[in-house]
Amino acid sequence: MGDNSNGGKHGGLNIIIAGGGIGGLTAAIALRQRGHNVHIYEQSRFADEIGAAIHMTPNAMGVLKHIGIDPSESGAVPLLQSRFYSSNNDLLGTVNSDEDAARWQNPWLLAHRAHFHTQLKAAAVSSEGKGVPVKINTSSAVISVHPDSATITLADGTTHSGDVVIGADGVHSKTRVGITSPAPECFKTSVSAFRFIIERNVVLEDAETREMAQNIGSMDIWYHTDRKVVVYPTSNNKLLNFVCVHPETMSSSSNSYNKLASKESLLKVFGDFHPRVLRLLSKAGEGDIKVYPFYDMKTLPSFVSARLALIGDAAHPITPHMAQGGAMAIEDAVSLSIMLDEAVTPAEVPERLQLYNRARYERASAIQEYSRQVGRDGADSSADVKQFAAFMLHHYIDIALSHDEVHFSTHLLRLHTWVTHTPPVRWRQPTVFGPLAGPRQDASGDPYTKTLDNSTKTSMNIQFKTSATLLQNLFPNDRYYFEEKDTVKIASFCVDTLQNIAWLGGGGYDVLALYVHGVCYKEADGRIRKGTYCPIMLENLADSILTGREELGMPKMFSDIKILEDTTSRRAEISWRGAHWATLELQNPQTAETDPNPINSGEGLLVHKFIPSTEVGKPDAEYDILHMNDATPRIRSIRVTHPENIILDIKNLGKEALPTLHPVVSRLAELPIFEIVGGTLKEYQGVENFSNMYKLS
Numbered sequence: 001m002g003d004n005s006n007g008g009k010h011g012g013l014n015i016i017i018a019g020g021g022i023g024g025l026t027a028a029i030a031l032r033q034r035g036h037n038v039h040i041y042e043q044s045r046f047a048d049e050i051g052a053a054i055h056m057t058p059n060a061m062g063v064l065k066h067i068g069i070d071p072s073e074s075g076a077v078p079l080l081q082s083r084f085y086s087s088n089n090d091l092l093g094t095v096n097s098d099e100d101a102a103r104w105q106n107p108w109l110l111a112h113r114a115h116f117h118t119q120l121k122a123a124a125v126s127s128e129g130k131g132v133p134v135k136i137n138t139s140s141a142v143i144s145v146h147p148d149s150a151t152i153t154l155a156d157g158t159t160h161s162g163d164v165v166i167g168a169d170g171v172h173s174k175t176r177v178g179i180t181s182p183a184p185e186c187f188k189t190s191v192s193a194f195r196f197i198i199e200r201n202v203v204l205e206d207a208e209t210r211e212m213a214q215n216i217g218s219m220d221i222w223y224h225t226d227r228k229v230v231v232y233p234t235s236n237n238k239l240l241n242f243v244c245v246h247p248e249t250m251s252s253s254s255n256s257y258n259k260l261a262s263k264e265s266l267l268k269v270f271g272d273f274h275p276r277v278l279r280l281l282s283k284a285g286e287g288d289i290k291v292y293p294f295y296d297m298k299t300l301p302s303f304v305s306a307r308l309a310l311i312g313d314a315a316h317p318i319t320p321h322m323a324q325g326g327a328m329a330i331e332d333a334v335s336l337s338i339m340l341d342e343a344v345t346p347a348e349v350p351e352r353l354q355l356y357n358r359a360r361y362e363r364a365s366a367i368q369e370y371s372r373q374v375g376r377d378g379a380d381s382s383a384d385v386k387q388f389a390a391f392m393l394h395h396y397i398d399i400a401l402s403h404d405e406v407h408f409s410t411h412l413l414r415l416h417t418w419v420t421h422t423p424p425v426r427w428r429q430p431t432v433f434g435p436l437a438g439p440r441q442d443a444s445g446d447p448y449t450k451t452l453d454n455s456t457k458t459s460m461n462i463q464f465k466t467s468a469t470l471l472q473n474l475f476p477n478d479r480y481y482f483e484e485k486d487t488v489k490i491a492s493f494c495v496d497t498l499q500n501i502a503w504l505g506g507g508g509y510d511v512l513a514l515y516v517h518g519v520c521y522k523e524a525d526g527r528i529r530k531g532t533y534c535p536i537m538l539e540n541l542a543d544s545i546l547t548g549r550e551e552l553g554m555p556k557m558f559s560d561i562k563i564l565e566d567t568t569s570r571r572a573e574i575s576w577r578g579a580h581w582a583t584l585e586l587q588n589p590q591t592a593e594t595d596p597n598p599i600n601s602g603e604g605l606l607v608h609k610f611i612p613s614t615e616v617g618k619p620d621a622e623y624d625i626l627h628m629n630d631a632t633p634r635i636r637s638i639r640v641t642h643p644e645n646i647i648l649d650i651k652n653l654g655k656e657a658l659p660t661l662h663p664v665v666s667r668l669a670e671l672p673i674f675e676i677v678g679g680t681l682k683e684y685q686g687v688e689n690f691s692n693m694y695k696l697s
Contacts, residue, residue: 014037022113039137060327150163231280459497466488479522623695
């Protein structure tokens, strides 16, 4: 392969991937799309991939969507429900996955591993799509790696060098020694599993087992004190995948797992289960049954070294109790591709790999540990342990599914780029959008604290559901968080028209603001403050902008705001020097007694105050503020608009049209609108004076 002088901006990096499993192929596709030249070295011949199924959980699906891979195209089916039974076939409970689907943005699919692997391989080597097709070298076992020179050695003695090596060679990784020597060895846990696949029609044709396969998209689990049988569909619901978990001592008097892979052993291990379950298991083909031990490994000190990065089981073997092993490999792969973007140079590779480690080490290691804890339901028969494991499963699954690695890694790279920029940048409010172009800002105007009872405000509010991850990326620090882990959150765009403002000599102005609801802030002493967070306000009057920024700490910027109103609608057109970048409109608003979609504002409005210093790169002040709720305004009237009569349109017009606003508008336009919840038009007597402020610790 090429040398380190030809990568990055001069035609892409030369990337070596050791291992062509799901993680390696996902990485290859993602890195190919970034403009890099990718070679995979795989020890097998890809002749006979494992015929088992794999969970494509919502967190994995979101990452796959980013690179244009849809597992349903290779037969993956949605998980619609999970049913839990005792070993005596008594129904213990049912969880309807459809009810949770709206929380995660993406579906939970059940894929046939071999079919999905074939789909990934086809995408990697296809002449269509972005980037240069991946070169796959089979029968090429990697036996060692040199991280400093990004060089691998194959079993045949040949060596190959590139700009970076990715170790995706699984549980028994040979590249792992490049991280630490001696490398920790994977070890068999006390749990094993029989795995096999049965055609669904075979189960349906038997009157005794028909009921067990009638429900499309159902995952069924039968529990004994120390064993369980897990069954779920795949391959367009034509096949049923079986995972029969048991203590290794029940079937492993010999070290040869092939000797244990028989129907006789299977039925003996699960012989005290209900006869109907045994009849179901007896339909397995004698030559189709395999026994797999569950592997674990001590946590590595890092996933990277110099020009070497590990992904998937090579980095963090994960027991299958949370269905996150494949998902973590997929997250690793795409995170790595984000850090190694189109602009990266060979010289920057070690630094970017460290950034990948920051993105993935803590999360993957945590999921690895969570899966160990959940797995105690099969390794310990005590009721207390099983109850604890069941509770932790739901808790840990929420943690696993609530993460969006694409947005997380993208933002981490963005932050890194800002911090390492040369020469140092001048930071201005609102800092969460990154460095902003513009002159230095001088404090101007005096605060006006007199109660503004004679002023009026007309407020046009549009509520919508959007991505929690993208909203979290607008949080200025880790003190802010959402109380609930759902990846779908409610935010609002609000356009206020203030009139008869005393400190403006009876004049007024207009405000467009983004409000993020249901946000918590943890103070240094542990106290939790709950409120609405505002990352950006845009106003059409310099006086209010300067006062709001300097006095109140509000993240204010300028934009022209034009209000158009008649008897049937109220419309706000937002522009900058003629560049029209947003439209918000409520059509046919109807009088209402109350707001049908009220938002609990908590204690008040949370904002991040940042005052730049004359010394470049250092703030004169930076802290968070809670503007406590002000009871001054009183509602005079409410009108409500149905979602279908609401227009919310934000356009990313680019840097030339919006030279100072582009960092903000591009991020606002990035927010997906999953659903318009509703719109209100309220008339107020009096306006807030924001005199009740609390500096957060």
